Amino acid sequence: MTGFGIGLRKQHYAEILDVWPQIDWFEVISENFLVPGGRPLATLERIAERYPIVLHGVSLSIGSADPLNHAYLQQLKRLAGQVQPLWVSDHLCWTGVGGHNLHDLLPLPYTPNVVDHVVDRLRQVQDVLGRRFVLENVSTYLEFNSSTMPEWEFLTTIAERADCEILLDINNIYVSAFNHGFDAQHYLRNVPAARVRQYHLAGHSNRGTFLHDTHDHPVCDDVWALYADALRVIGPRATLIEWDDHIPPLADVVAQADKARQISRSVLQDDGPRRDPTVAVETDHRA
Amino acid sequence: MTDLAATQRLLWKLITAPEGTQAGLEQLNADELALYDGLVRGDGRLSAVERLDVYANMYFFRLLDCVRDDYPTLVQLIGDAAFHNLITDYLLAHPPQHFSLRYAGEKLCSFVESHPVCQLHPAAGDLAQLEWAFVEAFDAADATPLDVSELAAIAPERWGELQFELHPSLRLVSTEWSVLLLWEARQGEETLPPAANEEQYVRVWRSGLRLRYRPMNRLESVALSAVRDGASFAEVCALVAEVSDETTAAEQAASLLAQWVTDELVVACVG
Numbered sequence: 001m002t003g004f005g006i007g008l009r010k011q012h013y014a015e016i017l018d019v020w021p022q023i024d025w026f027e028v029i030s031e032n033f034l035v036p037g038g039r040p041l042a043t044l045e046r047i048a049e050r051y052p053i054v055l056h057g058v059s060l061s062i063g064s065a066d067p068l069n070h071a072y073l074q075q076l077k078r079l080a081g082q083v084q085p086l087w088v089s090d091h092l093c094w095t096g097v098g099g100h101n102l103h104d105l106l107p108l109p110y111t112p113n114v115v116d117h118v119v120d121r122l123r124q125v126q127d128v129l130g131r132r133f134v135l136e137n138v139s140t141y142l143e144f145n146s147s148t149m150p151e152w153e154f155l156t157t158i159a160e161r162a163d164c165e166i167l168l169d170i171n172n173i174y175v176s177a178f179n180h181g182f183d184a185q186h187y188l189r190n191v192p193a194a195r196v197r198q199y200h201l202a203g204h205s206n207r208g209t210f211l212h213d214t215h216d217h218p219v220c221d222d223v224w225a226l227y228a229d230a231l232r233v234i235g236p237r238a239t240l241i242e243w244d245d246h247i248p249p250l251a252d253v254v255a256q257a258d259k260a261r262q263i264s265r266s267v268l269q270d271d272g273p274r275r276d277p278t279v280a281v282e283t284d285h286r287a
Numbered sequence: 288m289t290d291l292a293a294t295q296r297l298l299w300k301l302i303t304a305p306e307g308t309q310a311g312l313e314q315l316n317a318d319e320l321a322l323y324d325g326l327v328r329g330d331g332r333l334s335a336v337e338r339l340d341v342y343a344n345m346y347f348f349r350l351l352d353c354v355r356d357d358y359p360t361l362v363q364l365i366g367d368a369a370f371h372n373l374i375t376d377y378l379l380a381h382p383p384q385h386f387s388l389r390y391a392g393e394k395l396c397s398f399v400e401s402h403p404v405c406q407l408h409p410a411a412g413d414l415a416q417l418e419w420a421f422v423e424a425f426d427a428a429d430a431t432p433l434d435v436s437e438l439a440a441i442a443p444e445r446w447g448e449l450q451f452e453l454h455p456s457l458r459l460v461s462t463e464w465s466v467l468l469l470w471e472a473r474q475g476e477e478t479l480p481p482a483a484n485e486e487q488y489v490r491v492w493r494s495g496l497r498l499r500y501r502p503m504n505r506l507e508s509v510a511l512s513a514v515r516d517g518a519s520f521a522e523v524c525a526l527v528a529e530v531s532d533e534t535t536a537a538e539q540a541a542s543l544l545a546q547w548v549t550d551e552l553v554v555a556c557v558g
Contacts, residue, residue, distance in 0.1 A: 031387045037429035039496045059386035065292030072386045097295035101383045142338035143328045
């Protein structure tokens, strides 16, 4: 599956149900649909009849020192049963501790102990969900002095040991590379291509001293260029446009997905066809 | 993972500090300060404190935006600055615990009641209660309404014992101030009228996917509350007789029930 999708946002519900846009798939924020009933679930049900769906969560908190929230996992599993997503993803981060939720994607110290902790929890998550999980790199604004490895090694080691897949957010690499002064190209070249299931693209804001992953702009030229590099280095993958704030008309978001499609086509024509290593990996190998 | 837990607890404390990371640091004890020392990498572009402040700002403003969406009329009533201060105090008292932002504003309606903002705006607590009822009804569980023909088929001798199951989205709001007018004014994008200090009863629910509301008199409010709490039809009639006219109680109760069925509030009857 290497198509081009957009995030499903409530501002577009009515228009989507009216015009059924030319888009390969939708990604939905899982938590928005972990509700008892009403319009959100009814809308998702209708859209899932026409488009493939990917579930993308923000609350797994895989790196938290708190115990895994099994009630959340069971709800997520139930939702996955209802919409039969292509895959289920969340972020390599922690979102809360001590029973409190910060509702943000916070960075972890990149240490062997934290790798062990996350790997152990990811295995539990994959056992509960009965599917291989997809883990996304986040934008970060701080690093820990205790870290003993770079972010790409942290992500790669966890993905290899937990046998999970990677959602590579190109914008997040770009943002974090600026914020921490690492080489985005080096990051791309050190991620295991065969484990990359999906790309994310989004807009960010330049705050002068740091880049802010705000998802409220079109994708910038530098991130499009980095996406083209990823296509060359890693290969074509399912690609999603994220837009979460100051959400424009549906057509504008679809146009960004079309642009990703054009860039992908152009890069692959220039460089010749490249085998997609994820094709051989079944999405739901444990189900 | 004690190191990780201590690190995350410390960061949580700093990120949620109401006046920013620097002020939060000044509140730490000696053990926490020792842990903080050298924890976060700063550089010439951004210090460790400034990097933590990025997260602190995101925390506050994400939650402010989320709760603002849940209580738009309350924002209009008390104003942006007062709402900002209210949420600052609210997050200190009720930092989010649920995994979903959907519940971040859940306790605001009770919190407002005891907040100083109510001295200036005594209807604020009632208004918050009404707005939260709409939030809850919006994504409450689905249910199929009872068809009136099912009621018509019930033998007269069974009616006394009948109990009714109501739609899961139904919320009964009773307030001391007439806040529905304020809510309606905001829906019409009008200036809010002053709220009167008059008791008001409103039911909020969903028909299919459509949110609905209807003001009630005290009689209906008492009867519907009783039905929700499991009262039989005979018990509802007795309540109606207490509140209203004894001779027409059964008739009035039947009329209320007919209205509830028409409004798709009743989803089942047992007994």
